[in-house]
Amino acid sequence: MAKKEYSFYPGCSSQKGASSINYLISTNSMCEELDIQLNHIPDWNCCAASIGYAGGGELPRLALSARNIALSEQAHPDQDIVATCAACWLATKETKERLDESADLMAETNQALSAAGLEIKNNKEVRHMAEVLIEDFGYEALGAKVKKPLEGIKIAGYVGCQTNRPFGIDGESYENPMYLDKLVETLGADPVKNYDKKVQCCGGALAFSEPEKSQDMIKDIIGAAYDGGADMIVTPCPVCQMNVEVYQDQINEKYGTKFNIPVVYYSTLMSVAYGRNAKDSALNGQIIKAKQLEAIANK
Amino acid sequence: MSELNNRVVEKYRNNFLKEVEANVEEGDWVKMCMQCGVCAGSCPLGDAWEHTPQKLFMMIRAGKRDEVLSSDAMWMCTSCYNCIVRCPRELPITHIMHGLAHYAARLGLSPKNQPTQKFAQLFWDNLTKTGRVNELKLGLNLYFMNGFSEGVKKSLEMRSIGQGMFFAKRLNPMEILGGHGVKDQAGFHAMLDKAREIEDAKLDKFGK
The missing domain is CATH 1.10.1060.10 (Alpha-helical ferredoxin)
Known part of the structure; x- marks a missing residue:
């Protein structure tokens, strides 16, 4: 298969020393194995995620994503924009749609962009990496690259919110999306069947501002994974990953639970299954170590 | 008002x-x-x-x-x-x-003192400063948003999480010195100023 190229929007949390640098490292390894070339959008900026609304009004927020799209159009005119972060994808795709729907907003956005010497045409697709994998490759092609099947590991596919709603992946149901389960199966592992909290919100950014309310929801997400017999949880979203992994001690203290379950990205699983070592798969980025994956990666 | x-x-x-x-x-x-x-x-x-x-x-x-x-x-x-x-x-x-x-x-x-409003404003101020989020400063600002003594308490509460992130190379103390940002600072800020100006003018028109 010929090399596939995309205009890549990594986002703030994927920067060096940031909270989901392990997502970027494992994504890079996964893409090398799939012969995907990610061309970073030059000088990209933050998308304001879904919590920027207090300070940023409509147009300043749209301008942020429009700048990234405009830079992508300049540097990689023939390539779809691809993001790995759920919020990056959502904000950028939302901006694309809003500007498509309103000629007024489009004109105002271009007026703002012109202050930076930029212009947006808005003719690009904005896609999540999971869409690239499923739509441009498909489960069969993804499975064909597996060198070390993840045998004997039971994994709860935690889809969360923003890679699922409002846009969805591959036309799947919002209430019971199956793509993570199918991906887990493709890699030779065992998906938790009927994982009832797979689309439950983890609190998102409110894990910072409303920790008690958020941790109450996170407790149920982890509890349901254990109920299904999971050894680990897999997610496509940096906020889901962090919220579900890092508060387990605090939740244990408050609720008397004994949670200690690794939370990984789909790219972590794929990197290991494709035969890459622990470092390339960023297994050192786990605060709760994924020992079963380490064992396979070190084999 | x-x-x-x-x-x-x-x-x-x-x-x-x-x-x-x-x-x-x-x-x-x-x-x-x-x-x-x-x-x-x-x-x-x-x-x-x-x-x-x-x-x-x-x-x-x-x-x-x-x-x-x-x-x-x-x-x-x-x-x-x-x-x-x-x-x-x-x-x-x-x-x-x-x-x-x-x-x-x-x-x-x-x-007043709505925690998500405060955090959301901190997030916006943080990202618009350099064009990219500085997670370390955002976290510290969050802990200290209700004053110094509560900030110290909160920082201690969150210490083990911070250490976990640090050892996993997902938190960089050096970010305190500035950290990441876009190269075209002038263009980035001119764009945001322009966007704000257009939006203010719209509200002004309705307000008159």
Whole structure:
């Protein structure tokens, strides 16, 4: 298969020393194995995620994503924009749609962009990496690259919110999306069947501002994974990953639970299954170590 | 009460729906709500809200301006988008909540010391400074947003999480010195200033 190229929007949390640098490292390894070339959008900026609304009004927020799209159009005119972060994808795709729907907003956005010497045409697709994998490759092609099947590991596919709603992946149901389960199966592992909290919100950014309310929801997400017999949880979203992994001690203290379950990205699983070592798969980025994956990666 | 608030009150008098339609992001959808309550039942923090989206929409139509704009409800939105995908009339409810929250904050009417409002403002200030989020400064600002002594307490509470992130190479103490940012600082800020100027001019027009 010929090399596939995309205009890549990594986002703030994927920067060096940031909270989901392990997502970027494992994504890079996964893409090398799939012969995907990610061309970073030059000088990209933050998308304001879904919590920027207090300070940023409509147009300043749209301008942020429009700048990234405009830079992508300049540097990689023939390539779809691809993001790995759920919020990056959502904000950028939302901006694309809003500007498509309103000629007024489009004109105002271009007026703002012109202050930076930029212009947006808005003719690009904005896609999540999971869409690239499923739509441009498909489960069969993804499975064909597996060198070390993840045998004997039971994994709860935690889809969360923003890679699922409002846009969805591959036309799947919002209430019971199956793509993570199918991906887990493709890699030779065992998906938790009927994982009832797979689309439950983890609190998102409110894990910072409303920790008690958020941790109450996170407790149920982890509890349901254990109920299904999971050894680990897999997610496509940096906020889901962090919220579900890092508060387990605090939740244990408050609720008397004994949670200690690794939370990984789909790219972590794929990197290991494709035969890459622990470092390339960023297994050192786990605060709760994924020992079963380490064992396979070190084999 | 801000001067801007006085002007919009004067302009719209008893028609809060018109005010929302003109000034709140996606506010022209509010009248399309048919009061089915699916949004209220779908919200993950439904128990925590003073008013569900369904209630807010009816209150807007009933002209309950002060109650709506001073509500803490919009600030409980986690942006999970459940309400958007389930709304039978396809109202962009999440965006309307964000729009109402922003409008209330802009008029100086949102509840005092609302933690999500404070955090959301910190996030915006953080990202617009250099063009990219500085996670270390954001975290520290969050812990210290209610004063010094509470900040020290919170920092100690969160110490083990910070250490875990540090050892996993997912937190860089050197970010305190500046950290990441866009190269075209001048262009980036000129763009944001222009966007804000256009938006202010729009509100100004409605306010007059």
